[in-house]
Amino acid sequence: MSTTSLPARGLSATRDSTAVHSTRITSIDALRGLVIIIMLLDHVRETLYLHLQVTDPMTLPGTPPEVFFSRLAAHFCAPVFVFLTGLSAWLYAHPPSGVPRDVRSFLLKRGLLLIALELTVINFAWSGTYHTLYLQVMWAIGFSMVLLALLAGLPRWLLAALGLLIVCGHNAVAGYTVPSDSAWYPLWTLMLHRGWLVAEGALKVRLTYPALPWIGVILLGYAFAPVFAARYRRRQQILLATGLACLVALLVLRGFNIYGENEPWVSGASSLETAMSWLNFTKYPPSLDFVLLTLGGGLMLLAALERADNGFTRLCSTFGGAPMFFYIVHLYVLLIGYRVLLAIFGPNQGTRFGVDADAFWIVWLVWLAMVPLLYPPVRAFAAYKRRTTRAWVKYF
Numbered sequence: 319m320s321t322t323s324l325p326a327r328g329l330s331a332t333r334d335s336t337a338v339h340s341t342r343i344t345s346i347d348a349l350r351g352l353v354i355i356i357m358l359l360d361h362v363r364e365t366l367y368l369h370l371q372v373t374d375p376m377t378l379p380g381t382p383p384e385v386f387f388s389r390l391a392a393h394f395c396a397p398v399f400v401f402l403t404g405l406s407a408w409l410y411a412h413p414p415s416g417v418p419r420d421v422r423s424f425l426l427k428r429g430l431l432l433i434a435l436e437l438t439v440i441n442f443a444w445s446g447t448y449h450t451l452y453l454q455v456m457w458a459i460g461f462s463m464v465l466l467a468l469l470a471g472l473p474r475w476l477l478a479a480l481g482l483l484i485v486c487g488h489n490a491v492a493g494y495t496v497p498s499d500s501a502w503y504p505l506w507t508l509m510l511h512r513g514w515l516v517a518e519g520a521l522k523v524r525l526t527y528p529a530l531p532w533i534g535v536i537l538l539g540y541a542f543a544p545v546f547a548a549r550y551r552r553r554q555q556i557l558l559a560t561g562l563a564c565l566v567a568l569l570v571l572r573g574f575n576i577y578g579e580n581e582p583w584v585s586g587a588s589s590l591e592t593a594m595s596w597l598n599f600t601k602y603p604p605s606l607d608f609v610l611l612t613l614g615g616g617l618m619l620l621a622a623l624e625r626a627d628n629g630f631t632r633l634c635s636t637f638g639g640a641p642m643f644f645y646i647v648h649l650y651v652l653l654i655g656y657r658v659l660l661a662i663f664g665p666n667q668g669t670r671f672g673v674d675a676d677a678f679w680i681v682w683l684v685w686l687a688m689v690p691l692l693y694p695p696v697r698a699f700a701a702y703k704r705r706t707t708r709a710w711v712k713y714f
Contacts, residue, residue, distance in 0.1 A: 351638030360392035369667035404539025429463030443649035458527035478541035484534030564614025578606035
């Protein structure tokens, strides 16, 4: 063996490690970007179709297929994003350099920032007022990050077990209610029940994203993340096998109405109605079947995106590289756009402006138009985020 062979091999290994790291980060950003583009569709629907709001789970029969499947696509957004948040936190703590970083401080600061943004900038963006504070997805992600900051030092197997216990077990008590006058009601509502925390007064507070199941999802993402330290082929095998296992478990649990969704599916008047009933899952809080579908599909998409490199995946990666910036900007674009439409055309759906029930295609059209509209500012911020040394920028 020559004296130059070892350095040459070391250099090769370093290049391979760097390439793998770049690939995995690109695929994660691409998946994150894809789900927030789908999220945009749901938020356009909530802006222009709020007069015909969907229930949770959706009302069947009664929800048109185009609305049902648009909403179903949006179901993938929150669980995939929360799972990737946990996964990305582990990657942050274990960079390619091999020098560990303080993930607890990062999670704590970013989690508290998300909660603060939810209570201020984001709440105003939804309605243009502060009459009611809504604790929505950013509250749930922020709170989950704070909990992960406290638990990150536990063994990986324990984090995985705790995540599985929460995600799989919370359905056992999903039908239980706590009276609003009980001392336990605020905690129960924060963790598992969608409802009012403050129902009267000048400032009302309503929780729409109970936090406990999302804590389970972020723990699973953090515990799963070391898979990304494996070689490409092995990583692909694990991603596909885990995603397939989730979908098979869903087929069994949902197919026989065993467990995981409180509302059983029923045969409808047509195959389409039966399929819609089968896929009609609860999001608030996310049922086990909801998580199996979305994370199972998300993991298989993640495997596919590792092998893809084209214009669409690069567009998704750009959006996924600045998710918080995208989230805030798109809400204000929708708020301003809605106010302009309301001023020009006036209320045509009660007190609101909206599209008619037979014109849902307009929601899709506005969604597709907003993607290229939002791309330039997000791309500019993502580029600034990569080159700046300002600490606050990395939280967006």
